[in-house]
Amino acid sequence: MHGTSDASIEELGQAILTYSEERLKLDPVPLDRPMTPAQLEAAAGQTITEGGLGGIAALDLFAETLAPACLSTDHPRYLSFIPCAPSEAAAMFDLVVGASSIYAGSWMEGSGAVYAENQALRWIADLVGLPERAGGVFVPGGTIGNLSALVAARHTARAKAAAGQRPFRVAATDGAHSSIMSACEVMDAEFVGVPVDDQTWQLTGERLREVLLEHGPETFFAVVATSGTTNFGIVDDLASVAEVCREFGIWFHVDGAYGGAGLAAPSVRSSYAGIEHCDSFIVDPHKWLFAPFDSCALLYRDPALARAAHTQKASYLDVLTDAPEWNPTDYSVGLTRRARGLPFWFSLATHGTKAYTEAIERTLEVTRFAAAEIGRRAYVEVVREPTLSVVVFRRLGWSAADYQAWSDRLLDEEFAFVVPTSHAGETLTRFAIVNPLTNEDDIVAILDTMA
Ligand SMILES: *Cc1c(COP(=O)(O)O)cnc(C)c1O
Numbered sequence: 001m002h003g004t005s006d007a008s009i010e011e012l013g014q015a016i017l018t019y020s021e022e023r024l025k026l027d028p029v030p031l032d033r034p035m036t037p038a039q040l041e042a043a044a045g046q047t048i049t050e051g052g053l054g055g056i057a058a059l060d061l062f063a064e065t066l067a068p069a070c071l072s073t074d075h076p077r078y079l080s081f082i083p084c085a086p087s088e089a090a091a092m093f094d095l096v097v098g099a100s101s102i103y104a105g106s107w108m109e110g111s112g113a114v115y116a117e118n119q120a121l122r123w124i125a126d127l128v129g130l131p132e133r134a135g136g137v138f139v140p141g142g143t144i145g146n147l148s149a150l151v152a153a154r155h156t157a158r159a160k161a162a163a164g165q166r167p168f169r170v171a172a173t174d175g176a177h178s179s180i181m182s183a184c185e186v187m188d189a190e191f192v193g194v195p196v197d198d199q200t201w202q203l204t205g206e207r208l209r210e211v212l213l214e215h216g217p218e219t220f221f222a223v224v225a226t227s228g229t230t231n232f233g234i235v236d237d238l239a240s241v242a243e244v245c246r247e248f249g250i251w252f253h254v255d256g257a258y259g260g261a262g263l264a265a266p267s268v269r270s271s272y273a274g275i276e277h278c279d280s281f282i283v284d285p286h287k288w289l290f291a292p293f294d295s296c297a298l299l300y301r302d303p304a305l306a307r308a309a310h311t312q313k314a315s316y317l318d319v320l321t322d323a324p325e326w327n328p329t330d331y332s333v334g335l336t337r338r339a340r341g342l343p344f345w346f347s348l349a350t351h352g353t354k355a356y357t358e359a360i361e362r363t364l365e366v367t368r369f370a371a372a373e374i375g376r377r378a379y380v381e382v383v384r385e386p387t388l389s390v391v392v393f394r395r396l397g398w399s400a401a402d403y404q405a406w407s408d409r410l411l412d413e414e415f416a417f418v419v420p421t422s423h424a425g426e427t428l429t430r431f432a433i434v435n436p437l438t439n440e441d442d443i444v445a446i447l448d449t450m451a
Pocket of ligand 1: 082140141142143144146177179226228229230255256257258259284296
């Protein structure tokens with residue numbers, strides 16, 4: 001199984017590199033389609049055997065049977081949820097990370113990787129406007145990032161609470177991501193939804209203030225604002241929310257899992273005014289920053305507060321925890337960690353930050369084109385003008401079943417992946433555009449199928 005004397009390392013290595021290279025060179029990649037358990041059972045059968053299939057046979061099985069049953073999230077007409085369209089550099093470097101057996105939880109074991117990851121985090125911290133002492137860690141996704149930030153927030157709030165008080169509430173936008181509710185469940189905290197402004201659909205300081213006063217501000221340990229809601233791409237009114245957080249001394253967390261990337265785009269940067277006041281922030285490079293799954297950048301204004309909440313203490317860890325160096329594992333839930341920020345770092349180092357700005361601006365340009373094109377067609381209607389790179393729209397006269405049948409047909413034909421969504425009880429559909437290869441023709445072609 002191990003050892004360099006095995007001649008198959010060379011053969012399998014070549015086969016895997018060739019497969020990977022060819023997958024990345026496809027233009028476009030195949031969209032592919034889901035298969036049922038019965039279909040996969042018939043096509044792949046039992047893959048784990050006592051003697052093993054051999055690497056080449058297992059790779060063939062993956063290439064011919066399993067991979068076509070996985071949607072390519074980087075297909076230019078995959079516009080559902082939030083797609084993931086890694087740069088070739090980032091995707092290729094993931095192979096290197098896998099081959100390198102790096103333990104990136106501690107400085108002692110992974111200093112080179114941690115150094116590079118921290119520079120990538122610094123680029124993001126500068127976009128946010130966080131001070132020099134800010135820092136954090138790459139975690140698997142926004143869900144763990146939000147949870148980790150909220151754990152740090154609660155720890156901090158309880159440490160400074162008056163005697164007999166244990167803040168247990170989180171205030172967040174009604175449109176906050178499901179992971180905030182999930183984090184509250186895990187933490188046995190109470191989620192308090194704040195109604196958004198009727199006109200702008202944003203969380204505002206004014207609305208937040210009312211809700212805090214109604215429940216007692218001292219019972220809250222965090223406020224969560226969203227810088228780019230998943231469904232609509234709405235950026236909350238961060239400046240007024242920050243002010244209210246400051247007034248009551250409550251931790252201000254900004255969830256930018258999807259939308260945080262827009263900070264690098266001058267054409268939308270003003271929407272984020274006030275973000276520099278946050279106590280913690282997340283953005284998923286696997287969403288709109290062209291990195292492969294799974295990667296979320298989690299940043300704290302004051303990392304010492306996170307360290308106090310998250311450092312695991314055990315006799316077998318003393319050699320690490322007693323060291324003064326930066327141990328990424330001290331800043332989130334979890335201990336063992338892959339250097340999951342490295343593919344993102346490698347791509348940033350390869351291309352430079354200007355290329356990121358250009359790629360993000362390109363997706364915004366296509367989004368604006370999509371909104372305008374929808375406006376030109378009588379049978380479709382934009383529900384809300386896009387702030388970022390999501391456009392939600394309705395097909396006039398369609399029922400929920402019509403949307404579903406249309407969406408199923410597009411996927412069945414392996415033409416596009418655009419699923420229905422809903423808002424205020426109405427079924428709608430949406431384009432989430434984070435792939436710079438999605439172009440105007442793709443948008444036109446999809447809209448034509450709805451006529
Ligand atoms: C996607 C998303 C999350 C969750 O991130 P995962 O990486 O899927 O765990 C949280 N918040 C927002 C706003 C998101 O768009």
